[in-house]
Amino acid sequence: MIVVPQKALFDQPLALKGGATLPAFEIAYETYGELNAARSNAVLVCHALNASHHVAGTYADDPNNIGWWDNMVGPGKPLDTNRFFVVGNNYIGSCFGSTGPTSTNPATGKPWGADFPLVTVEDWVAAQARLADYLGIERFAAAIGGSLGAMQALQWTLSFPERVRHAIVIAATPRLTAQNIAFNEVARQAIMTDPDFHGGHYYEQGVVPRRGLRIARMIGHITYLSDDAMMEKFGRVLRGKIAPGYDFDVDFEIESYLRHQGDKFADYFDANTYLRITKALDYYDPAAEFGGDIAAAMARAKANFLIISFASDWRFAPSRSREIVRALLDNRRVLSYVENDAPHGHDAFLLDDPRYFAALRAYFGNIEL
Amino acid sequence: MIVVPQKALFDQPLALKGGATLPAFEIAYETYGELNAARSNAVLVCHALNASHHVAGTYADDPNNIGWWDNMVGPGKPLDTNRFFVVGNNYIGSCFGSTGPTSTNPATGKPWGADFPLVTVEDWVAAQARLADYLGIERFAAAIGGSLGAMQALQWTLSFPERVRHAIVIAATPRLTAQNIAFNEVARQAIMTDPDFHGGHYYEQGVVPRRGLRIARMIGHITYLSDDAMMEKFGRVLRGKIAPGYDFDVDFEIESYLRHQGDKFADYFDANTYLRITKALDYYDPAAEFGGDIAAAMARAKANFLIISFASDWRFAPSRSREIVRALLDNRRVLSYVENDAPHGHDAFLLDDPRYFAALRAYFGNIEL
Numbered sequence: 001m002i003v004v005p006q007k008a009l010f011d012q013p014l015a016l017k018g019g020a021t022l023p024a025f026e027i028a029y030e031t032y033g034e035l036n037a038a039r040s041n042a043v044l045v046c047h048a049l050n051a052s053h054h055v056a057g058t059y060a061d062d063p064n065n066i067g068w069w070d071n072m073v074g075p076g077k078p079l080d081t082n083r084f085f086v087v088g089n090n091y092i093g094s095c096f097g098s099t100g101p102t103s104t105n106p107a108t109g110k111p112w113g114a115d116f117p118l119v120t121v122e123d124w125v126a127a128q129a130r131l132a133d134y135l136g137i138e139r140f141a142a143a144i145g146g147s148l149g150a151m152q153a154l155q156w157t158l159s160f161p162e163r164v165r166h167a168i169v170i171a172a173t174p175r176l177t178a179q180n181i182a183f184n185e186v187a188r189q190a191i192m193t194d195p196d197f198h199g200g201h202y203y204e205q206g207v208v209p210r211r212g213l214r215i216a217r218m219i220g221h222i223t224y225l226s227d228d229a230m231m232e233k234f235g236r237v238l239r240g241k242i243a244p245g246y247d248f249d250v251d252f253e254i255e256s257y258l259r260h261q262g263d264k265f266a267d268y269f270d271a272n273t274y275l276r277i278t279k280a281l282d283y284y285d286p287a288a289e290f291g292g293d294i295a296a297a298m299a300r301a302k303a304n305f306l307i308i309s310f311a312s313d314w315r316f317a318p319s320r321s322r323e324i325v326r327a328l329l330d331n332r333r334v335l336s337y338v339e340n341d342a343p344h345g346h347d348a349f350l351l352d353d354p355r356y357f358a359a360l361r362a363y364f365g366n367i368e369l
Numbered sequence: 370m371i372v373v374p375q376k377a378l379f380d381q382p383l384a385l386k387g388g389a390t391l392p393a394f395e396i397a398y399e400t401y402g403e404l405n406a407a408r409s410n411a412v413l414v415c416h417a418l419n420a421s422h423h424v425a426g427t428y429a430d431d432p433n434n435i436g437w438w439d440n441m442v443g444p445g446k447p448l449d450t451n452r453f454f455v456v457g458n459n460y461i462g463s464c465f466g467s468t469g470p471t472s473t474n475p476a477t478g479k480p481w482g483a484d485f486p487l488v489t490v491e492d493w494v495a496a497q498a499r500l501a502d503y504l505g506i507e508r509f510a511a512a513i514g515g516s517l518g519a520m521q522a523l524q525w526t527l528s529f530p531e532r533v534r535h536a537i538v539i540a541a542t543p544r545l546t547a548q549n550i551a552f553n554e555v556a557r558q559a560i561m562t563d564p565d566f567h568g569g570h571y572y573e574q575g576v577v578p579r580r581g582l583r584i585a586r587m588i589g590h591i592t593y594l595s596d597d598a599m600m601e602k603f604g605r606v607l608r609g610k611i612a613p614g615y616d617f618d619v620d621f622e623i624e625s626y627l628r629h630q631g632d633k634f635a636d637y638f639d640a641n642t643y644l645r646i647t648k649a650l651d652y653y654d655p656a657a658e659f660g661g662d663i664a665a666a667m668a669r670a671k672a673n674f675l676i677i678s679f680a681s682d683w684r685f686a687p688s689r690s691r692e693i694v695r696a697l698l699d700n701r702r703v704l705s706y707v708e709n710d711a712p713h714g715h716d717a718f719l720l721d722d723p724r725y726f727a728a729l730r731a732y733f734g735n736i737e738l
Contacts, residue, residue, distance in 0.1 A: 019615065179600070182587075194580075218555045236547065279615075314683075
């Protein structure tokens with residue numbers, strides 16, 4: 001499936017939750033399948049930390065660049081583009097095409113950098129609603145996402161209850177725990193104390209805070225895999241040696257893996273974006289204005305829900321998904337809940353476990369158009 | 370209880386597991402209680418990452434400097450110094466008085482720094498045996514430790530089966546998992562990529578890799594507490610504000626706590642020591658020479674064992690302690706196993722949970738002198 005990334009420009013200001021206003025913004029997006037005549041078959045795919053609008057397919061001039069959820073989205077796949085019109089989008093503040101810290105600040109003619117405002121899950125959803133307007137989609141058949149993407153799918157049911165019929169909320173949490181925030185804070189501190197960070201104005205110095213990005217990514221990878229999955233994949237296997245080196249070169253396979261992931265990430269990810277995404281995660285808490293009562297927060301939702309969690313996910317454990325399920329039950333929403341036993345930890349939402357995919361295929365198959 | 374730290378000098382070389390030889394070394398130690406005439410009441414206390422020989426009591430000239438296990442060790446306490454002669458020791462490679470990277474390398478007259486060899490749990494135990502000789506202790510009534518200290522207590526039963534009657538192994542693991550190694554590796558990378566690290570030769574530059582040490586410590590603290598304990602202690606409570614700041618200053622209490630812990634640690638801990646301790650942890654695997662068979666590795670142990678784990682400890686979970694228990698059962702060793710439900714995570718071994726302390730008090734009370 002060959003796809004073409006597109007951009008939509010929005011020249012009306014966007015008031016952000018944090019108080020700042022974006023004077024104008026662009027959203028990078030892709031679409032797969034065809035919008036039907038009734039405009040009733042659109043599905044919004046929301047991405048997590050490290051992904052983009054490139055959800056599925058490849059590019060004609062870059063055939064190895066396969067979308068991050070290509071196993072899920074396409075003709076005959078669980079989210080079947082023969083039936084649905086699927087919209088991938090890059091949230092604002094990201095570094096893959098939508099307006100973010102690497103974009104030009106119209107007020108200065110230079111990159112926004114540290115001056116780009118903090119954005120929230122609510123802001124992303126508000127911007128995505130503008131994209132829906134632009135595409136002529138009054139109401140999505142579904143919004144779907146995993147992890148941070150799931151927060152967006154959930155928030156759609158709260159920000160625009162009338163504009164989304166189904167929310168598919170995978171590997172989610174209604175809000176971060178102190179431990180979740182702690183991991184984000186360590187990653188931020190690693191980036192912000194890197195001497196090449198320059199208070200976020202590193203673009204003009206011609207450097208990037210690579211050391212900090214490496215550490216941030218290494219920490220992330222630990223939380224994406226379960227202890228068991230990591231042991232299964234890497235064990236205590238030494239890397240290219242039969243005995244430990246008694247020095248600080250790589251001894252174990254897991255060390256090599258983490259260094260490689262960190263290096264790769266530092267090559268392409270923007271540090272100012274990383275900082276902002278972790279803050280959006282930390283801040284998200286739809287129950288905050290209801291005294292912490294998630295059921296009260298969910299009262300305005302009108303969508304039907306599919307909630308999926310993974311037993312091996314310790315970042316956002318099934319107990320966190322069950323908080324959402326309980327809140328929906330309290331509100332007598334129509335919902336399905338699947339607790340999957342895939343062993344891959346938080347990353348399981350990206351992998352094609354047969355039971356997980358079967359649940360999604362069945363759910364999408366039952367959505368009326 | 371006023372105590373006086375002491376040092377013992379050993380001028381016979383110590384051959385290390387990694388192949389290097391320490392030409393001579395000092396061990397800093399403290400003792401509490403009196404060695405009885407039969408020399409049968411000595412208990413060796415082994416410390417974990419961040420502690421020292423200062424196990425209990427205070428110093429006459431520094432009354433606020435209380436030993437790290439003062440709640441456990443002293444007159445009338447679970448490890449009762451009215452009955453036992455307790456020996457605290459600082460392992461070699463540390464930065465609190467025993468020979469380590471901050472010590473003077475006799476070959477150069479300058480600090481060892483990066484040239485200090487990597488040391489292992491086995492090396493620590495070998496050095497502690499020299500200390501036992503020096504103190505006239507042929508056989509310890511018990512060796513006790515938590516976490517990395519527990520590895521030393523366990524190794525005593527393997528390196529010197531005849532020289533320890535009881536091993537008290539708390540919050541332990543027989544070897545690190547890939548996830549455990551991964552956390553250590555991220556900490557090491559944070560330190561080693563800090564521009565102030567200078568390949569470990571930072572002493573002569575007049576700097577210390579503070580940024581890296583901060584990050585290492587912050588990561589450590591996340592793994593010492595359980596998710597639940599952290600939520601109980603910090604929740605999502607904002608620090609001195611009623612709404613998020615939408616900037617990168619401290620928002621949540623947990624952020625403030627981590628930054629504070631990181632700053633404090635960077636003020637006093639030596640980075641070369643930190644690197645070496647994490648490697649000692651990674652390398653420890655008594656089953657390695659037995660094809661991974663822990664029971665085979667434990668066959669030479671002759672001690673009785675008390676194994677204690679904590680349900681909320683996800684760093685070294687009860688399942689890891691049970692591996693040791695199973696290996697001991699296979700060898701028909703005399704053992705007690707306590708799985709404690711204290712909610713404090715890995716740190717629980719340092720806290721005075723009543724059931725935990727009662728188990729230790731009872732066990733020590735039953736040791737014949």
